Amino acid sequence: MSDLNSLQKHLSEVHARMQAACARANRSPGDITLVAVTKYTDLASIRGLYDLGVRDFGESRPQQLAARAAELPADIRWHLIGHLQRNKAAIVLPVTSLIHSVDSLRLARQLQADALKQQRTIACLLEVNVSGEVSKDGWSPDDLRAAWSELVTMSHIEFRGLMTMAPLEGDPEAARPVFHGLRNLRDELIALQPEQTLPELSMGMSGDFEVGIEEGATLVRVGSALFEELPDQQP
Ligand SMILES: *Cc1c(COP(=O)(O)O)cnc(C)c1O
Secondary structure, three states: OOHHHHHHHHHHHHHHHHHHHHHHHOHHHOEEEEEOOOOOOOOHHHHHHHHOOOOOEEEHHHOOOOOOOOHOOOOEEEEOOOOOOOHHHHHHHHHEEEEEEEEOOOHHHHHHHHHHHHOOOEEEEEEEEEOOOOOOEOOHHHHHHHHHHHHOOOEEEEEEEOOOOOOOOHHHHHHHHHHHHHHHHHHHHHHOOOOOOOOOOEEOOOOOOOHHHHHOEEEEEOOOOHHHHOHHHHH
């Protein structure tokens, strides 16, 4: 676990990097939400960041998200960023502010059915495999274009935008075409269904969130830069 001083130091560094990227891109820091990814860290570190003012936390495992949400303050906004199996949809619905990882029509249909049953509306992002890597979760752009007219009819899901993961390479510039592609795809989906706004783009992790911000990210998902002694180290 990280002590409060090192958490504070890392948080300030991340904020400074975000601000520098905003300045380069002529954007307002208030338009970008830092989602602190806590999948590798403990409750004490989450409480530490909470005390430093962070309210958006991301978990990749549904069970861990639900367990932590039950133990931590109710004003935390929990983001599910990892793959969601259909049989876990019902447990995350009551405790999740935003699901970043809707990666198939079958999962979307399940979420719609469970949300209807629970009489709630769930905010979601569609995870896109922009780079086409075979190992990766996410819609291919073609499959998403084809499913879009059905997705927009789902009454209990609010699709708020798109999410992607860049290839994990050392060079953050490798992420730029991927992030740019996600933004173009978002604009294309809006053109197909003009009543949809899709304001959110979730793109950028510890190694490449500056590039994400320069390419239009509204959410950056940052784990190791907040919680590891070596800010550049990838888990
Ligand atoms: C773990 C994870 C992150 C955070 O990665 P870091 O490189 O530690 O910042 C972001 N997004 C997703 C989907 C993740 O699984």
